[in-house]
Amino acid sequence: MKKVLQVTLGILTAIGGFVDIGDLVANAEAGARFRMNLAWVVLVGVIGIVVYAEMAGRVAAVSQRPVFELVRERLGPQAGLVNLVASFFINFLTLTAEIAGVAIAISLVASVHYGLLLPLCGVLVWLVIWRMPFEWMERVFGLAGLALAVFVVTVWKVGPDWGSLFDAAASPHVPAGESPFSYAYFGIALFGAAMTPYEVFFFSSGAVEERWTRRDLALNRANVYVGFPLGGLLSLALMASAHLVLAPRGVSVDDLAQVALPVAVVVGKLGLAAVLVGIFAATFGAALETGLSAGYSVSQYLGWQWGKYVRPREASRFHLVVVLAILGATLFALSGVDPVKVTEYSIVLSAAALPLTYFPILVIANDPDYMGDRTNGRLLNAIGFVYLVVLVVVSAATIPLMIITRGGS
Amino acid sequence: MAGRVLYAGLQLLDRQLVDRTGRLCGKVDDLELSEPGADGNRHIAALLSGPGALLGRTGHRRLGDWLRRFVAGAFPDGEDPVRIPFTRVAEIGNHVTLDMDSEDAASFASERWVRDHVIGHVPGSRVLADQ
Numbered sequence: 019m020k021k022v023l024q025v026t027l028g029i030l031t032a033i034g035g036f037v038d039i040g041d042l043v044a045n046a047e048a049g050a051r052f053r054m055n056l057a058w059v060v061l062v063g064v065i066g067i068v069v070y071a072e073m074a075g076r077v078a079a080v081s082q083r084p085v086f087e088l089v090r091e092r093l094g095p096q097a098g099l100v101n102l103v104a105s106f107f108i109n110f111l112t113l114t115a116e117i118a119g120v121a122i123a124i125s126l127v128a129s130v131h132y133g134l135l136l137p138l139c140g141v142l143v144w145l146v147i148w149r150m151p152f153e154w155m156e157r158v159f160g161l162a163g164l165a166l167a168v169f170v171v172t173v174w175k176v177g178p179d180w181g182s183l184f185d186a187a188a189s190p191h192v193p194a195g196e197s198p199f200s201y202a203y204f205g206i207a208l209f210g211a212a213m214t215p216y217e218v219f220f221f222s223s224g225a226v227e228e229r230w231t232r233r234d235l236a237l238n239r240a241n242v243y244v245g246f247p248l249g250g251l252l253s254l255a256l257m258a259s260a261h262l263v264l265a266p267r268g269v270s271v272d273d274l275a276q277v278a279l280p281v282a283v284v285v286g287k288l289g290l291a292a293v294l295v296g297i298f299a300a301t302f303g304a305a306l307e308t309g310l311s312a313g314y315s316v317s318q319y320l321g322w323q324w325g326k327y328v329r330p331r332e333a334s335r336f337h338l339v340v341v342l343a344i345l346g347a348t349l350f351a352l353s354g355v356d357p358v359k360v361t362e363y364s365i366v367l368s369a370a371a372l373p374l375t376y377f378p379i380l381v382i383a384n385d386p387d388y389m390g391d392r393t394n395g396r397l398l399n400a401i402g403f404v405y406l407v408v409l410v411v412v413s414a415a416t417i418p419l420m421i422i423t424r425g426g427s
Numbered sequence: 428m429a430g431r432v433l434y435a436g437l438q439l440l441d442r443q444l445v446d447r448t449g450r451l452c453g454k455v456d457d458l459e460l461s462e463p464g465a466d467g468n469r470h471i472a473a474l475l476s477g478p479g480a481l482l483g484r485t486g487h488r489r490l491g492d493w494l495r496r497f498v499a500g501a502f503p504d505g506e507d508p509v510r511i512p513f514t515r516v517a518e519i520g521n522h523v524t525l526d527m528d529s530e531d532a533a534s535f536a537s538e539r540w541v542r543d544h545v546i547g548h549v550p551g552s553r554v555l556a557d558q
């Protein structure tokens with residue numbers, strides 16, 4: 019059992035990264051609009067995050083240096099600052115959407131307008147960060163997020179022709195009536211969602227919080243190989259359930275309640291309960307991940323003491339950044355912004371900032387100063403390099419596509 | 428440490444400073460070089476740490492100077508940048524370990540201020556969340 023619980027860092031990171039509010043909506047929307055034609059992007063994204071999260075976790079375990087320290091160390095103060103500002107902004111948008119997502123999840127049960135629940139949710143997120151031990155955070159929210167596996171049950175209960183489902187996913191094309199630009203835009207959104215930078219900030223900082231050392235390299239691999247593919251599987255199930263249930267009925271997805279619709283239709287009340295628990299846990303987990311990442315990135319850039327492994331008063335500036343980020347995000351959500359739009363922009367923009375985060379990881383994972391004999395092998399470097407090229411192309415294409423498609427509409 | 432050749436730009440600048448108890452305490456934001464010796468070489472005299480030093484290095488010297496004056500005014504015990512004589516450096520690896528306590532080290536004044544005026548007043552700030 020203890021062994022099973024040790025992979026919860028990977029599971030929480032992946033649940034927060036793959037099936038948080040933005041991905042819930044993006045995957046369901048992609049399934050309803052593009053059927054299974056974008057499934058391959060999820061697969062490409064999973065491989066990419068597995069490759070880079072493994073490197074980031076290995077660097078953290080061997081050298082105790084988390085990702086944003088590497089960013090500053092390799093990009094220097096100027097480019098590092100550009101990355102800090104961009105990541106912090108994206109992270110802030112995501113945090114806003116997650117806090118709103120938690121409130122929406124509760125409001126679906128409590129029949130209170132979600133706006134009224136926002137302050138409560140902001141306080142809850144902060145309280146958990148302030149008081150709950152790091153490992154418990156992982157276990158409670160990572161494992162409860164697995165309730166989203168009900169989407170797998172949904173797909174299985176619909177009993178699709180598996181052969182044609184795989185064929186549809188394996189021979190992607192732009193569906194009739196959709197422009198190639200919006201197809202590409204949604205592809206980038208899914209890719210950006212799979213590889214959001216806060217996942218590696220959180221994962222590598224979490225490895226330091228849990229005091230991983232060289233001896234934990236197998237644990238690092240287990241976390242990465244279990245957590246992220248699981249997150250990818252859930253997001254594919256989400257996409258497939260929308261493709262099977264919503265698309266034939268001509269339903270399009272534009273809010274969180276519709277994401278749960280296929281489960282409610284196919285599995286019934288018990289399924290709906292599981293979805294609500296899963297959505298609550300996933301958005302709450304992602305709020306923790308992004309709230310902490312706000313503190314991690316700023317502190318690691320400036321060299322401040324950070325983390326939950328010391329008493330809060332010994333990492334005062336870190337905790338101050340976290341509190342201010344949560345407060346600001348709650349106020350921003352209260353201003354009435356559409357949380358779904360906010361996440362859509364945040365995942366697309368994160369695609370634009372990806373190379374600045376992943377390049378330093380690749381360089382340091384090859385530096386014997388940091389890694390000793392645990393540097394990357396040739397194959398890993400080849401894959402890492404190919405992904406870096408993809409990341410650069412994607413980041414260059416993002417903003418133009420956003421303008422051409424007017425945000426995917 | 429004497430005589431070790433380092434590529435200071437690559438192996439020293441922007442690295443994490445860690446105090447003797449393992450606490451994180453700033454970055455190597457800039458370096459102070461000695462006057463050229465008999466052999467004409469300059470040596471590293473001190474590490475400089477703090478936002479003022481960082482801004483000076485990235486070419487925002489005026490902003491850096493302003494920040495330095497601000498820190499000196501706002502935090503009576505504050506000093507920016509903090510100058511750490513090279514003799515207080517215990518070890519250079521993927522981070523730089525200092526032979527001193529973080530309380531005396533780099534850019535600690537703002538940490539102390541936030542601790543004493545904000546975070547220290549919140550219930551539970553003295554309790555470790557772990558276990």
